[in-house]
Amino acid sequence: MSSVDASRLAIDAREVTKTFRSGWFRRRETAALRGVSLQVERGMIFGLLGPNGAGKTTLLSILATLLVPDGGVARVLGLDVTRDATALRRRLNMASGRPSFLWSLRVDEIIAFYGRLYGLSGARLRRQVDALIEQYELTSYRKAQYNELSTGLKQRVALAKALINDPELLFLDEPTLGLDPDVSVRVRRHVADLRREQGMTIVLTTHYMREAEELCDEIGFIKAGRILAQGTADALKRQMGLGYVVALKLEPRPAWLAEAPGVLRCVDAGDGWIDCTVDEPEKRVPELLRSFMKEGVEVRNLQVREPELEEVFVELAR
Amino acid sequence: MSWRAELLPTYAVAARNLVMGVRNVFFFFELLFWPIVGVLSIGLMTRFLGLTPEQGAFVLVGTLALSIVNVCQLEVAYAMLLDVWSKSVKHQFMAPIRIRHLTVGSWLIGVLRGFVIFVLLAALAAWAFDFHVLRPGVVAVTAFLAGCFLTSLVVGVFVCALVTLFGTRAEAFAWASVNLVLVLAGIYYPVSVLPKPVAAIAAAIPLTYFLDAYRSHFGFPSEFAAPVTTGLALSAVYVVLAHWAFRAAIERARQTGLLLKMSE
Numbered sequence: 411m412s413s414v415d416a417s418r419l420a421i422d423a424r425e426v427t428k429t430f431r432s433g434w435f436r437r438r439e440t441a442a443l444r445g446v447s448l449q450v451e452r453g454m455i456f457g458l459l460g461p462n463g464a465g466k467t468t469l470l471s472i473l474a475t476l477l478v479p480d481g482g483v484a485r486v487l488g489l490d491v492t493r494d495a496t497a498l499r500r501r502l503n504m505a506s507g508r509p510s511f512l513w514s515l516r517v518d519e520i521i522a523f524y525g526r527l528y529g530l531s532g533a534r535l536r537r538q539v540d541a542l543i544e545q546y547e548l549t550s551y552r553k554a555q556y557n558e559l560s561t562g563l564k565q566r567v568a569l570a571k572a573l574i575n576d577p578e579l580l581f582l583d584e585p586t587l588g589l590d591p592d593v594s595v596r597v598r599r600h601v602a603d604l605r606r607e608q609g610m611t612i613v614l615t616t617h618y619m620r621e622a623e624e625l626c627d628e629i630g631f632i633k634a635g636r637i638l639a640q641g642t643a644d645a646l647k648r649q650m651g652l653g654y655v656v657a658l659k660l661e662p663r664p665a666w667l668a669e670a671p672g673v674l675r676c677v678d679a680g681d682g683w684i685d686c687t688v689d690e691p692e693k694r695v696p697e698l699l700r701s702f703m704k705e706g707v708e709v710r711n712l713q714v715r716e717p718e719l720e721e722v723f724v725e726l727a728r
Numbered sequence: 729m730s731w732r733a734e735l736l737p738t739y740a741v742a743a744r745n746l747v748m749g750v751r752n753v754f755f756f757f758e759l760l761f762w763p764i765v766g767v768l769s770i771g772l773m774t775r776f777l778g779l780t781p782e783q784g785a786f787v788l789v790g791t792l793a794l795s796i797v798n799v800c801q802l803e804v805a806y807a808m809l810l811d812v813w814s815k816s817v818k819h820q821f822m823a824p825i826r827i828r829h830l831t832v833g834s835w836l837i838g839v840l841r842g843f844v845i846f847v848l849l850a851a852l853a854a855w856a857f858d859f860h861v862l863r864p865g866v867v868a869v870t871a872f873l874a875g876c877f878l879t880s881l882v883v884g885v886f887v888c889a890l891v892t893l894f895g896t897r898a899e900a901f902a903w904a905s906v907n908l909v910l911v912l913a914g915i916y917y918p919v920s921v922l923p924k925p926v927a928a929i930a931a932a933i934p935l936t937y938f939l940d941a942y943r944s945h946f947g948f949p950s951e952f953a954a955p956v957t958t959g960l961a962l963s964a965v966y967v968v969l970a971h972w973a974f975r976a977a978i979e980r981a982r983q984t985g986l987l988l989k990m991s992e
Contacts (some may be wrong), residue, residue, distance in 0.1 A: 514751040526740030527823035
């Protein structure tokens with residue numbers, strides 16, 4: 411990424427640090443970011459993954475001008491997050507998976523309130539509010555007060571609010587947290603549409619690996635305030651040297667399987683399946699099949715698949 | 729700086745506060761119940777104590793100021809408190825909004841609510857206690873109301889700064905602070921009865937001068953020279969100081985992460 415022209419970068423953060431200090435008498439310090447460098451190209455969906463407390467929300471908040479970094483430089487859409495914060499705010503927005511808005515305001519009032527803060531008024535504001543309410547299927551709840559809405563509806567309101575200013579860069583902090591599967595699928599579809607139709611840059615944090623793999627062009631793994639790896643899901647899997655998984659149903663199960671050449675490990679996956687991780691499937695699968703035939707082992711089923719992103723996550727989070 | 733860019737977010741905040749106020753179950757109590765209870769109890773007490781009409785007017789002026797300042801400063805504090813209570817602070821401060829939009833928008837609704845209370849209480853005081861607020865003339869009443877509203881703005885913005893700096897822990901102090909200001913400003917008595925050091929503090933509070941100016945029309949000689957001008961000048965200084973404090977508190981909350989802690 412370092413070779414990318416700076417004007418094509420939506421985010422260019424270098425050595426960003428942030429330490430939280432608390433306590434009046436006994437000062438406690440918690441280093442949330444320890445020199446994070448991150449580049450995200452414009453028009454990309456970028457996923458930020460990491461265990462709890464890794465620094466995902468802190469990094470997102472710095473990029474969204476809600477937090478001031480202690481050190482390093484962070485430029486978003488070509489503007490410095492500290493010096494040019496006010497100009498930058500017009501071009502950003504954010505939604506989180508734990509949304510919260512004023513309890514007595516109605517759905518259309520919430521969206522319109524934030525619309526006005528972003529400079530919309532009159533017919534343009536009404537059109538934008540109506541369009542977002544329709545897009546997020548909130549028409550029948552338009553006059554419902556926020557505290558009467560279900561979790562899923564609240565999240566849809568948060569997404570509608572986050573799009574009121576047609577942001578160039580959208581931050582989504584766990585956007586499908588606690589949503590029903592069907593709603594999650596729709597939210598993911600909306601996110602993909604936003605990038606495809608409007609060329610919006612989207613940075614999202616998530617705990618769902620499948621979501622990241624399905625949506626994101628690139629993924630960054632953050633742990634203990636440091637980016638440990640960044641790249642496409644495939645590149646990360648290769649980078650981690652996790653190999654490929656050969657899932658087998660054998661009768662009988664040969665004792666030598668885990669020691670066979672090129673087999674990194676074998677685990678019992680239940681229901682008679684054995685998952686063996688191999689270094690090169692093109693070479694190892696024919697070798698294994700020949701050995702099975704020679705030993706009279708019956709192969710009842712065989713599947714070859716890439717390792718899951720989750721396995722990359724587990725490896726990095728270790 | 730365009731007028732549209734100034735007016736639109738100010739209007740947004742004012743409209744939000746108005747809607748939240750109208751839908752608040754305590755709205756009736758804040759707007760009617762407590763102010764009416766205050767005027768009736770104080771007015772009846774003046775009757776029981778056998779005060780002269782002038783002395784009664786002196787005390788009732790204080791009751792009016794208390795009701796107006798309480799409601800108006802609370803509305804200004806809502807600029808921050810509504811978002812703190814609903815944990816939506818980050819959305820507000822991620823938007824391109826300035827502090828003055830927040831405070832002025834909230835203050836306008838505070839002025840509206842304060843004015844409604846003033847009209848209601850003035851009618852009640854005239855009917856029940858023969859106390860006529862317009863007797864000193866429109867200019868004097870306008871100056872008195874301006875003093876109440878400016879004091880409310882100052883107190884409310886300082887409360888916002890405190891809440892932003894210390895979180896909800898500061899709420900209790902915030903509620904107490906307005907009452908302290910009212911006590912020091914000579915709400916039911918002339919500041920000359922206060923001990924000297926306390927009277928010096930009272931002399932630094934704008935409301936002291938506006939109360940003094942208004943009461944001078946009811947037969948109590950003014951304790952200060954040019955009280956209205958002094959009150960306005962002090963108010964201007966405190967308005968600037970309060971906004972500076974609020975701005976500094978927000979910047980600090982962006983440093984410490986309190987802005988996030990007060991959010992989702």
